[in-house]
Amino acid sequence: MKTTTRRRGIATLAGAAALTLVLTACGADDLDGGTGGDTAAGEETSGSDGPDCSAFEEYGTFDGETVSLFSSIRETEADQLQDTFADFTECTGITVQHNGSGEFEQQIVVQAEGGNAPDLAVFPQPGLLARMVADGHVIPAPEAVEANVDEGWSADWKAYGTIDGKFYAAPLMASVKSFVWYSPSAFADGGYEVPTTWDELMTVTEDIAASGATPWCAGIESGGATGWPATDWIEDMVLREAGGDVYDQWIAHEIPFDDPQIVAATDRAGSILKNDEYVNGGIGDSRSIATTSFNDGGLPILDGECFMHRQASFYEAQWPEGTDVSESGDVFAFYLPGQTADEKPLLTGGEFVGAFNDNDATQAVQAFMSSGEWANTRVEIGGVTSANKAVDASLASSDVLRLAIELLQDEGAVARFDGSDLMPSEVGAGSFWTGMTKWIDGADTQSVLAEIEASWPAS
Incomplete structure (x- = not known):
C-alpha cells in the first residue's frame, strides 16, 4: 500500500500481531560500526540446527528486551514481516512486538x-514522517542506519527520509505501482493482446x-486510509497526461491542485473508474469501488468476473495461497502503458522506519531493518520488492516482482515517488484520500479537486 501502503499501503500492503520469541542471545555489544552486508540473514552454518549468529554480531546482545514496532501492515504481510525477525531475535535476544493497524495514519x-509512541514506526508517507519530525517526536537515525542507507540505497531514496538536511528514516520496502494485474488465460481465450500504449489499453477495455x-x-x-488506491490512479494519470515536470510542480504545490492539467488527468482515470460498463466486475457498479476492500479488489480476476486490476507490485501478497503468479499462470501483470510504447513513466512507493527513542535495542532493530540482510530475507519470504542495491532479484517470489526489482534498481529509469505520500500529510493522507472517495461515490472532478486545493496548508 502506500503502502500501503503500504503500502498503503504498501500497503497493504493485516491485523495486530506480536513476535514473542524468548530465545538464546549471542553476538557482540558494538552497534556503531555495522553497515550490514549482502549475506542473507539467518543463513545456517553447516551442521548447525540454528542460524549463523555471526551475521548479527554487529547488533549486540540483549537480555530479553522488547522493541515495539507500529505500522499499517496487516494480515498476511504482517505475518511475513514478523518472520523476518526470527533469527535476529534468536541471536540478539530482542523480541520485536509488531502492531499493524488500518488506522495507522x-x-x-x-x-x-499522548506520550505513548512505539519505539519504531513504519511510515508509508514521507509527508507524515516530516510532520512527526517537525512536532519533535521522531529522532535522527543513528550512524549505523545512515551507513547502511548510504551503502544500499540511492541518494533519491535517502532524501525521502531526510528532513531539513538531517537524516531520520531508512527506506524499508519499495514497490512499483504502475502495473495492471490480469488473467493470462482469460486474455488468451478472448483473443486480447497485452497492450503497450494507452490507446491499446482502452481498445482492450472497450472490446x-x-x-x-x-x-x-x-x-x-x-x-482509516480509505481512498489511497484512487490517489495512485490519479498520480499515474498525471504522469501520462502531463508528464514528470508537471507532476513535480503539482506535488510541490507550484501549480494548484485543481489546475486544468490535473483535472484532465483525473478525468482520464474517471473514464475507467466511473464508467459502470467498465467496472466493478464481480462486485457491483462503479460506486461499489468505495466500499470494496483494497485487499479484495483484484480477486474477481480469479473467478473470471473481471479481466484487469491496476495495482502495485505488492498486491502479489493478496493473492490466495497457491495462486500461480506467472505469464502462463492464474494471474500476471503488465506495465500500465504510457502514451506510446517508448514512454514508460514509473510510479513508485515505499516505507520508512523512524524511531521515537534512542534506546540501544531500538537502534539495533532499526539498523537491522535498514540492512541488506533484512531486505533479502523479506524479499525471499515473498510478495514484496525492495530498491536496496544488495537485493538479489532471483530471490523474488515471482517474475512480476523480479521485474519490479530490476526497474527499481535501474538508475536510468524515469520514476516518480508516490505524490500523495510526499504532500503535506493534511492533504496526502487526508483531503486527497477523502476527496477521491467522494469522487468515486459520484462527486464531480472539479469540485473535489477544488476542495482538496482549499485544504492545502498555508505554510
Missing part, C-alpha cells in the same frame, strides 16, 4: 501526542465490455 499521531464482460475491478476501502 491517525493512531501514530494520537500515540505520539471486453462489448463482449458483455466487465473489464476492470477495483477497491479503495482501507480503514
Whole structure:
C-alpha cells in the first residue's frame, strides 16, 4: 500500500500481531560500526540446527528486551514481516512486538501526542514522517542506519527520509505501482493482446465490455486510509497526461491542485473508474469501488468476473495461497502503458522506519531493518520488492516482482515517488484520500479537486 501502503499501503500492503520469541542471545555489544552486508540473514552454518549468529554480531546482545514496532501492515504481510525477525531475535535476544493497524495514519499521531509512541514506526508517507519530525517526536537515525542507507540505497531514496538536511528514516520496502494485474488465460481465450500504449489499453477495455464482460475491478476501502488506491490512479494519470515536470510542480504545490492539467488527468482515470460498463466486475457498479476492500479488489480476476486490476507490485501478497503468479499462470501483470510504447513513466512507493527513542535495542532493530540482510530475507519470504542495491532479484517470489526489482534498481529509469505520500500529510493522507472517495461515490472532478486545493496548508 502506500503502502500501503503500504503500502498503503504498501500497503497493504493485516491485523495486530506480536513476535514473542524468548530465545538464546549471542553476538557482540558494538552497534556503531555495522553497515550490514549482502549475506542473507539467518543463513545456517553447516551442521548447525540454528542460524549463523555471526551475521548479527554487529547488533549486540540483549537480555530479553522488547522493541515495539507500529505500522499499517496487516494480515498476511504482517505475518511475513514478523518472520523476518526470527533469527535476529534468536541471536540478539530482542523480541520485536509488531502492531499493524488500518488506522495507522491517525493512531501514530494520537500515540505520539499522548506520550505513548512505539519505539519504531513504519511510515508509508514521507509527508507524515516530516510532520512527526517537525512536532519533535521522531529522532535522527543513528550512524549505523545512515551507513547502511548510504551503502544500499540511492541518494533519491535517502532524501525521502531526510528532513531539513538531517537524516531520520531508512527506506524499508519499495514497490512499483504502475502495473495492471490480469488473467493470462482469460486474455488468451478472448483473443486480447497485452497492450503497450494507452490507446491499446482502452481498445482492450472497450472490446471486453462489448463482449458483455466487465473489464476492470477495483477497491479503495482501507480503514482509516480509505481512498489511497484512487490517489495512485490519479498520480499515474498525471504522469501520462502531463508528464514528470508537471507532476513535480503539482506535488510541490507550484501549480494548484485543481489546475486544468490535473483535472484532465483525473478525468482520464474517471473514464475507467466511473464508467459502470467498465467496472466493478464481480462486485457491483462503479460506486461499489468505495466500499470494496483494497485487499479484495483484484480477486474477481480469479473467478473470471473481471479481466484487469491496476495495482502495485505488492498486491502479489493478496493473492490466495497457491495462486500461480506467472505469464502462463492464474494471474500476471503488465506495465500500465504510457502514451506510446517508448514512454514508460514509473510510479513508485515505499516505507520508512523512524524511531521515537534512542534506546540501544531500538537502534539495533532499526539498523537491522535498514540492512541488506533484512531486505533479502523479506524479499525471499515473498510478495514484496525492495530498491536496496544488495537485493538479489532471483530471490523474488515471482517474475512480476523480479521485474519490479530490476526497474527499481535501474538508475536510468524515469520514476516518480508516490505524490500523495510526499504532500503535506493534511492533504496526502487526508483531503486527497477523502476527496477521491467522494469522487468515486459520484462527486464531480472539479469540485473535489477544488476542495482538496482549499485544504492545502498555508505554510
